[in-house]
Amino acid sequence: MSLTEAIYGVIFTPKKTLANISRERIWLSGVLIFFIVMVFNLLINTSASGLEQVEQLVAIPANFYGAISIVGIIFSLVMLFVLVGLYNLFGELIYQSTNASGLLASLSFASIPAVFGPPLQYVLMLVNLQILSYIISLGIGIWLIVLQVIAIRESLSISTGQALLLFIIPIVASILIVGGILSLIILLAF
Amino acid sequence: MRKNITLALIGVFLIVIAYLAITNDPSQKTSGTGSGKIAVIEVNGAITGGAGASFTSEIASGDNIMRAIQKAKDRNDIKAVILRINSPGGTAGASQEIGIELDKLKETGKPIVTSMGDMCASGGYWIACSSDYIVANGTTITGSIGVIMQLANLEGLYEKLGIKPEVIKSGQFKDIGSANREMTAEEHELLQELIDDSYEQFLEQVRQGRKDKISETELIRIADGRIVSGRQAYELGLIDHIGNYYDAIKKAEEMAGLPEGAEVEILNKTNYLDMFLLNTSMKNILFDNNIWQIN
Numbered sequence: 001m002s003l004t005e006a007i008y009g010v011i012f013t014p015k016k017t018l019a020n021i022s023r024e025r026i027w028l029s030g031v032l033i034f035f036i037v038m039v040f041n042l043l044i045n046t047s048a049s050g051l052e053q054v055e056q057l058v059a060i061p062a063n064f065y066g067a068i069s070i071v072g073i074i075f076s077l078v079m080l081f082v083l084v085g086l087y088n089l090f091g092e093l094i095y096q097s098t099n100a101s102g103l104l105a106s107l108s109f110a111s112i113p114a115v116f117g118p119p120l121q122y123v124l125m126l127v128n129l130q131i132l133s134y135i136i137s138l139g140i141g142i143w144l145i146v147l148q149v150i151a152i153r154e155s156l157s158i159s160t161g162q163a164l165l166l167f168i169i170p171i172v173a174s175i176l177i178v179g180g181i182l183s184l185i186i187l188l189a190f
Numbered sequence: 191m192r193k194n195i196t197l198a199l200i201g202v203f204l205i206v207i208a209y210l211a212i213t214n215d216p217s218q219k220t221s222g223t224g225s226g227k228i229a230v231i232e233v234n235g236a237i238t239g240g241a242g243a244s245f246t247s248e249i250a251s252g253d254n255i256m257r258a259i260q261k262a263k264d265r266n267d268i269k270a271v272i273l274r275i276n277s278p279g280g281t282a283g284a285s286q287e288i289g290i291e292l293d294k295l296k297e298t299g300k301p302i303v304t305s306m307g308d309m310c311a312s313g314g315y316w317i318a319c320s321s322d323y324i325v326a327n328g329t330t331i332t333g334s335i336g337v338i339m340q341l342a343n344l345e346g347l348y349e350k351l352g353i354k355p356e357v358i359k360s361g362q363f364k365d366i367g368s369a370n371r372e373m374t375a376e377e378h379e380l381l382q383e384l385i386d387d388s389y390e391q392f393l394e395q396v397r398q399g400r401k402d403k404i405s406e407t408e409l410i411r412i413a414d415g416r417i418v419s420g421r422q423a424y425e426l427g428l429i430d431h432i433g434n435y436y437d438a439i440k441k442a443e444e445m446a447g448l449p450e451g452a453e454v455e456i457l458n459k460t461n462y463l464d465m466f467l468l469n470t471s472m473k474n475i476l477f478d479n480n481i482w483q484i485n
Binding site for chain 1: 193194196197200203204207208210211212
């Protein structure tokens with residue numbers, strides 16, 4: 001499968017394409033695509049933040065935004081690997097199915113639609129259609145979730161319900177861990 | 191083939207948007223009539239010489255401000271300049287350098303109006319004195335006409351830590367201001383002379399800038415480093431008008447003979463590349479030598 005076919009397929013025929021990507025385990029191109037998407041979005045978002053004119057409680061040096069964004073990209077890359085590890089671990093524990101490199105490849109490619117969000121938002125903000133830009137963000141967010149669930153399903157050869165459960169496990173676990181830490185802090189403080 | 195065309199179209203769309211986002215910064219411009227523009231030069235933070243990039247705090251880089259002044263001087267569409275100052279001061283050298291550049295701009299006949307924000311003290315006021323008209327809010331902190339040098343003697347601390355500095359020098363005053371030892375009477379005198387000379391130059395700048403607006407006796411009385419409010423400054427003749435940024439714009443329009451609602455353009459707003467920690471010196475090399483061009 002060529003890169004063009006993979007990119008086109010993720011947008012227009014995601015089920016078949018993500019299954020192929022996962023089978024062929026083209027994770028290196030996937031991670032590269034993921035990185036490019038993140039950098040591209042950073043470029044657009046930085047400019048869009050200048051349009052929003054959000055009031056700040058505390059003045060932050062302008063170049064600090066850049067640092068935060070760069071850390072954000074690194075964090076996103078780390079999170080991609082962490083999530084792949086978690087899905088693979090829980091896939092093995094719950095469904096006795098593993099495919100780490102397939103998961104990495106398909107989840108990386110599943111991030112492609114994220115590239116449309118910031119540019120569309122930027123254009124809509126330029127023409128003062130901010131509300132529509134929020135709707136588009138929501139739509140792209142849902143699209144990304146659907147693609148990630150498909151990626152998990154195709155990589156681990158499980159059902160959609162099972163993939164959905166795997167998808168939400170890290171989210172629920174994060175909420176429980178953060179909630180637990182906060183509760184512990186509150187209990188210790190009072 | 192169809193796939194390639196579709197992807198190419200998507201790619202072109204994304205590249206066009208990215209180009210627009212990088213080159214077009216609408217926050218720097220406001221709409222207005224097309225007969226001439228008012229340029230705004232921002233002086234935010236401590237005024238320092240050189241590129242003056244800082245990760246943690248805002249710094250008014252002398253080089254950047256002077257570059258903006260040059261731009262205002264060269265561009266024919268700019269008819270007046272607003273100096274928007276929000277600064278506690280800075281180094282005498284950098285303030286003086288900016289002041290000289292503003293005097294050159296003034297020679298072209300383009301009026302310069304200073305608008306003081308929260309604070310425009312010391313070096314900030316030095317710069318303001320090179321403008322034709324000064325507007326400040328009633329509660330703006332300004333004044334602080336004076337020069338200061340602060341040095342610390344860490345000899346006692348070094349002794350406690352067991353550090354014994356060794357100094358090899360070519361002349362008596364080469365390590366003047368050293369933290370390793372107490373200052374000698376001669377050194378103190380020498381530095382006092384230097385401070386007095388800088389102070390005299392500061393006074394001269396105020397005399398020039400506020401000619402016929404403040405008497406010599408009054409100036410000497412208040413030029414003891416004290417800070418004053420905008421209202422007090424108005425009563426003393428250190429500023430011309432109590433008002434805000436928009437009053438300054440209105441005054442600039444009036445002085446330049448521009449119709450109301452003239453287009454305002456910020457010449458040195460933090461731009462796209464600054465947000466990505468690109469070192470200012472590097473940026474100067476890349477863009478000022480016309481290797482690349484940015485708006």
